[in-house]
């Protein structure tokens with residue numbers, strides 16, 4: 060483990076200290092456009108509301124930093140006040156350290172409460188680990204209720220997400236969706252004809268949660284949450300919600316966004332990756348992917364239509380994959396919205 064971490068550090072330091080690359084040693088920066096830099100972090104009160112575990116949702120004095128905790132009593136979660144049809148959703152997050160097996164944190168968009176059978180979802184999920192092993196993150200995409208067809212990818216990171224804040228961003232546009240970590244694009248999902256309604260296309264809310272995923276999160280449930288180490292605190296800051304807020308009860312009419320920056324066209328432009336961004340994404344994907352649905356011949360015997368042809372020699376952890384349904388948030392009655400919990404199929408890879 061030590062040597063792997065050391066190697067990564069050496070590699071990153073080597074790459075990013077080369078002349079001409081405008082990046083620091085531990086936090087890669089892009090030379091060109093940064094997707095989050097032009098947006099201001101919001102006050103919690105103007106952007107979000109508590110979703111569940113109210114007693115475990117703490118807003119700091121600055122009004123912008125929020126602590127979500129999981130303890131023996133409950134996990135906790137946030138929900139955006141508005142629903143959006145496309146947007147840039149971002150949060151700077153610091154994850155709990157030490158022993159976090161079974162702990163799951165998530166930053167995601169969903170409309171499971173409005174469209175239970177045909178819901179859309181875009182996820183960042185953070186999976187805790189036993190002491191000395193790093194958190195893993197995964198991204199996932201669901202469209203039109205196709206939970207049977209999750210498009211999971213799982214990664215390790217080039218930094219320790221418990222040591223400092225890092226910015227996690229979901230950029231969802233009409234033409235493509237891009238996931239970013241510290242403005243490094245890590246995954247791009249172009250909207251293709253083949254995807255059809257599997258590309259998320261209905262208004263979604265934004266969520267952040269921390270909860271007990273004992274049954275599946277760490278080695279398929281072998282390591283459960285140990286509350287001796289609680290509370291497990293996830294801290295969020297620099298909350299960015301830039302998009303076209305819509306009333307989901309209207310039949311999503313053509314929305315006119317008040318600000319230019321949040322218009323569909325501006326967002327789509329932001330999602331057009333430059334050559335620099337593409338190169339950085341390739342770097343990340345070449346190094347840090349530990350699981351991809353595209354390579355999972357056990358789960359998807361025939362190659363999914365949005366995947367490149369399979370390389371039979373590629374070594375990817377697909378053995379011992381275990382699927383479980385998990386509840387990531389609890390019911391909460393809110394205005395006209397119907398409350399429900401969304402569940403999603405999740406793959407747990409034993410390595």
Ligand SMILES: *[C@@H]1O[C@H](CO)[C@@H](O)[C@H](O)[C@H]1NC(C)=O
Nearest residue numbers: 176177202203204255256257
């Ligand atoms: C979405 O799923 C529903 C239920 O399975 C289906 O009836 C509908 O045709 C789908 N929508 C599209 C646009 O494919």
